[in-house]
Amino acid sequence: xxxxxxxxxxxxGWAVYQPATGAWHGTTQGAAGYPGDVDDLLRQGxxxxxxxxxxxxxxxxxxxxxVQLLAPVARPAKIICVGLNYRDHTAESGxxxxxxxxxxxxxxSSVIAHGxxxxxxxxxxxxxxxxxxxxxxxxxGSRITRDNALSHVLGYSVFNDxxxxxxxxxxxxxxxxxxxxxxxxxGPCLVTADELPPGARGLRLETRLNGQTVQSANTDxxxxxxxxxxxxxxxAITLEAGDLxxxxxxxxxxxxxxPRLYMKxxxxxxxxxxxxxxxxNPVHAATATxxxxxxxxxx
Numbered sequence: 001x002x003x004x005x006x007x008x009x010x011x012x013g014w015a016v017y018q019p020a021t022g023a024w025h026g027t028t029q030g031a032a033g034y035p036g037d038v039d040d041l042l043r044q045g046x047x048x049x050x051x052x053x054x055x056x057x058x059x060x061x062x063x064x065x066x067v068q069l070l071a072p073v074a075r076p077a078k079i080i081c082v083g084l085n086y087r088d089h090t091a092e093s094g095x096x097x098x099x100x101x102x103x104x105x106x107x108x109s110s111v112i113a114h115g116x117x118x119x120x121x122x123x124x125x126x127x128x129x130x131x132x133x134x135x136x137x138x139x140x141g142s143r144i145t146r147d148n149a150l151s152h153v154l155g156y157s158v159f160n161d162x163x164x165x166x167x168x169x170x171x172x173x174x175x176x177x178x179x180x181x182x183x184x185x186x187g188p189c190l191v192t193a194d195e196l197p198p199g200a201r202g203l204r205l206e207t208r209l210n211g212q213t214v215q216s217a218n219t220d221x222x223x224x225x226x227x228x229x230x231x232x233x234x235x236a237i238t239l240e241a242g243d244l245x246x247x248x249x250x251x252x253x254x255x256x257x258x259p260r261l262y263m264k265x266x267x268x269x270x271x272x273x274x275x276x277x278x279x280x281n282p283v284h285a286a287t288a289t290x291x292x293x294x295x296x297x298x299x
Contacts, residue, residue, distance in 0.1 A: 104174050130207075153226065207272075
């Protein structure tokens with residue numbers, strides 16, 4: 001199953017892709033036959049989501065050009081990111097490859113959807129790209145075993161963990177530089193795990209800046225695979241339905257280049273993962289009067 005969320009005429013909704021028609025079918029809150037919000041259905045379990053998707057498949061096709069896409073999950077309780085998870089990126093960043101996953105948090109206030117602008121803060125010119133695979137947890141749990149880890153994954157999507165490097169490296173903790181408003185692009189859709197190889201292995205990941213390929217790797221290159229990340233995280237942190245695990249970026253970041261290649265207003269950044277989708281975002285200058293880029297909790 002492939003699903004995406006969108007907003008139309010002030011109402012949020014979602015749709016599922018139907019290969020038979022080559023179209024996305026769905027509707028919005030308040031419409032006849034609307035089966036409930038994706039986040040609520042995630043917490044009810046896969047059977048509830050499947051039944052809702054079947055109901056959505058009977059709805060009319062959605063013209064994606066006429067709606068605004070939203071992040072595939074509106075209100076993840078946790079966004080857990082993984083640093084230094086590709087050896088070539090660890091080397092280009094000047095670190096020794098860690099034997100234990102480097103974890104940090106991103107907050108939902110930083111998240112934007114496909115097509116929304118990545119915000120270039122006036123505080124710094126060091127906005128960098130990081131194309132990444134993201135796993136969406138479908139079944140929560142703690143102290144999860146490796147043999148059972150992938151059964152907790154609902155599906156996968158694409159993430160651009162855009163980072164303000166100047167602020168990331170002001171301190172040993174990366175939180176500030178990883179959480180500027182409007183810097184965490186997520187989408188365009190969620191692809192359920194049964195549509196992909198186990199653990200989303202063997203998929204090509206590419207990042208392009210203004211059409212130029214700047215990162216190219218395979219998810220097989222991750223040091224800590226999705227199973228390992230779930231096991232490690234759940235040893236101490238209970239995972240919940242809707243949580244995101246953003247699984248790290250490969251080599252090619254702008255900060256490691258000479259001269260450095262940062263994103264600037266007017267640029268377009270794309271992250272594409274084979275069989276999952278293409279996430280595209282323009283880069284805009286952030287202003288003091290710009291609306292907050294994330295969804296309200298009531299959406």
